[in-house]
Amino acid sequence: MSTINIALLGYGTVGKGVYEIINSNQERFLTLLGQNVKVVAILVKDIDKHIPPKEGILLTDHFEDIIQLPKLDVVIEATVGVEPSFSHITRAIQRRCHVITANKEMFAHHGQEIIELAKTYGTTVGFEATVAGGIPIIQTLNKLLNINQVQKIEGILNGTTNFILTKMREEGLSFEEALSLAQELGYAEADPTNDVEGYDAFYKMMILSQVCFGQQPDWKAVFRKGITGITPDQIKHHDTTNLRIKHIASITKTEQGIEAILKPTIVQPSHPFYNVEGVENAVSIHANIVGNISLSGPGAGMYPTASAIVEDLIHACRTDVNEWHTSAVSQTSIV
Structure with missing residues (x-):
């Protein structure tokens, strides 16, 4: 059975909430998507302040370690500030990863540019979490x-x-x-x-x-x-x-x-x-x-925003779940 590999950029309140939801709902993901969903890497700002939540997860403070992973399907961005968030999202799309963000400042500045770039590379952009917490x-x-x-x-x-x-x-x-x-x-x-x-x-x-x-x-x-x-x-x-x-x-x-x-x-x-x-x-x-x-x-709080991110994850995976590991489609989806 194939696995959807996810990288988390940011492991603060929201990032931890996303990980907990994914980790505790594996059976639900399998029912909805027919595939396993796995967090394989986490990017942090200060690696000395964090420990991996589970053995086998790459914990790093270098984005290059993540973007060069041999298999990466979705990048979830849960940091603040315009940069380096925008650069990270751009490179993830160019890697043909689906991207999901909760960063409202970055997306207010560059949202349309990100969506247009995703069209070029045939990926999806999820940004429900940028506005109004848990409200869809x-x-x-x-x-x-x-x-x-x-x-x-x-x-x-x-x-x-x-x-x-x-x-x-x-x-x-x-x-x-x-x-x-x-x-x-x-x-x-x-x-x-x-x-x-x-x-x-x-x-x-x-x-x-x-x-x-x-x-x-x-x-x-x-x-x-x-x-x-x-x-x-x-x-x-x-x-x-x-x-x-x-x-x-x-x-x-x-x-x-x-x-x-x-x-x-x-x-x-x-x-x-x-x-x-x-x-x-x-x-x-x-x-x-x-x-x-x-x-x-x-x-406000850990779970409303994390919930919106995970719902975007489901939408992204469902857009092309039967051809998840094939070449990119010709048109992006805004999830």
């Missing part, structure tokens, strides 16, 4: 866009900021106290700037815009405001009138182009995001035929 928003949009025209997307796209705002309202914590709690629970990084200043949600907005509208707005023209200026008094004041503050991204297609705004927004009980609490993300899609579709789910 990319797959939903890909299916919806067959005939519907999306006019607007709104979303709570960062679980960390939503958690902070929830704790400030429910427990009367200051911003600093709620942030500290988020860090203790693993929802926020030691340097939380990307989350609390809105950069993380911004990159996700750009990816959604590219998927929905085939283009991104001028990044410099996007209004972006984080949540660091929100005070307990502001939240308490709005709470007394049954209003809540949510950090909402909005992307709208207009005659003038794509308009994108990310800012703290006051919502009423009738708003679809009013009851989206804690680390949950939510996305509301406004389309011309189906109307409004809202999805919500966990957006």
Whole structure:
């Protein structure tokens, strides 16, 4: 029986989650794909801080050790930053590997370029994990866009900021106290700037815009405001009138182009995001035929993002499962 060989680039919270899901669901993979799925290599930044999770797995801090493996089918990229992630993904595609990424900053910058390169080499690109954690928003949009025209997307796209705002309202914590709690629970990084200043949600907005509208707005023209200026008094004041503050991204297609705004927004009980609490993300899609579709789910933590990666893995393997080890097909699939 053949085996699908996988390399993990990055072994932090998300990378460990991906490995655990793959390792503990072997029977499920065999049922779905008729093949074994095996992590054969893991790339880490500091090899002295890690040990291989299982005997026989290559643990290395040199990408060359991975890309030169004699048999490699899928590369899962779970690191941060534009480089060297983009270079690694590019070389994996040129090696004719299917690629899956959770790196929203890199994909916001280079997503379309990666997809075009994959077309050339006949591989698939999975990027569900770049947006909204465990919500299958990319797959939903890909299916919806067959005939519907999306006019607007709104979303709570960062679980960390939503958690902070929830704790400030429910427990009367200051911003600093709620942030500290988020860090203790693993929802926020030691340097939380990307989350609390809105950069993380911004990159996700750009990816959604590219998927929905085939283009991104001028990044410099996007209004972006984080949540660091929100005070307990502001939240308490709005709470007394049954209003809540949510950090909402909005992307709208207009005659003038794509308009994108990310800012703290006051919502009423009738708003679809009013009851989206804690680390949950939510996305509301406004389309011309189906109307409004809202999805919500966990957006921070080990398993939501890892789950999205593994679902992309299943989609990638199913695209050509009967000819997995043959020459590349002529057209890429976006999974």
